[in-house]
Amino acid sequence: MGEIRLQFFYVNLIVVVILAYANAVTDPEIVPRSAWHARPAKQADPIISPVPYVVIHHTFNPPACNTTEECLSAMRWMQDFHQFNRTWWDIGYNFAVGGDGKVYEGRGWFTIGAHAPRYNSISMGISLIGDWTASLPPERQLAAAHKLIAMGVREGHIAEDYHLVGHRQVREGTECPGEVLYEEIKKWPHYDPHPDYVDLLKKKKGDGSKATPPDEHNRLQKGTAPFISKLL
Numbered sequence: 001m002g003e004i005r006l007q008f009f010y011v012n013l014i015v016v017v018i019l020a021y022a023n024a025v026t027d028p029e030i031v032p033r034s035a036w037h038a039r040p041a042k043q044a045d046p047i048i049s050p051v052p053y054v055v056i057h058h059t060f061n062p063p064a065c066n067t068t069e070e071c072l073s074a075m076r077w078m079q080d081f082h083q084f085n086r087t088w089w090d091i092g093y094n095f096a097v098g099g100d101g102k103v104y105e106g107r108g109w110f111t112i113g114a115h116a117p118r119y120n121s122i123s124m125g126i127s128l129i130g131d132w133t134a135s136l137p138p139e140r141q142l143a144a145a146h147k148l149i150a151m152g153v154r155e156g157h158i159a160e161d162y163h164l165v166g167h168r169q170v171r172e173g174t175e176c177p178g179e180v181l182y183e184e185i186k187k188w189p190h191y192d193p194h195p196d197y198v199d200l201l202k203k204k205k206g207d208g209s210k211a212t213p214p215d216e217h218n219r220l221q222k223g224t225a226p227f228i229s230k231l232l
């Protein structure tokens with residue numbers, strides 16, 4: 001009896017080790033805030049997990065980062081821009097994915113982002129650093145985004161039956177995440193085709209939709225030149 005139990009224990013142990021190894025190889029490398037010298041958030045609201053949505057963005061600016069050094073500085077640039085120009089509490093995204101294949105921690109898994117009005121408290125905002133209007137991010141950047149989402153589901157931050165959308169689908173007047181990346185995410189698991197405000201606007205101009213409340217999470221890009229705002 002004791003021997004059987006012992007065998008059972010070893011089999012379980014092997015399974016646990018294999019699973020831990022599998023997770024270790026499938027999880028993306030996450031670069032913590034401290035590594036990019038993030039300033040503390042001015043304020044932070046906890047998010048209720050698991051969230052039902054994943055919203056994909058591109059940063060448009062700064063442009064693509066191909067080395068870790070460039071990605072670290074892109075993160076600092078974005079935090080400056082979001083905290084000072086936009087007067088948000090912190091960098092807007094929950095995570096940003098670099099062209100170096102690493103994931104950079106923004107607000108992280110536990111905090112409400114400022115990236116998609118009306119969807120901030122029910123989504124993870126994941127931005128692929130760069131302008132993906134006319135070209136596709138490198139394969140390792142796309143792979144890291146997939147790994148991050150899988151990790152979020154496995155760890156209970158993202159609902160198993162989540163909906164994946166591009167920013168333009170949940171916010172009028174933006175082309176984010178860029179035309180080429182948007183076409184790409186249409187092929188991703190859990191992509192939800194509804195709605196697409198860019199398409200809707202093309203069909204129905206000036207539909208006088210309701211203004212969003214001007215709180216930290218919902219503030220639109222006030223003061224940003226319209227042509228820039230349209231792309232973020």
Ligand SMILES: [Zn+2]
Nearest residue numbers: 057167176232
């Ligand atoms: Zn966006």
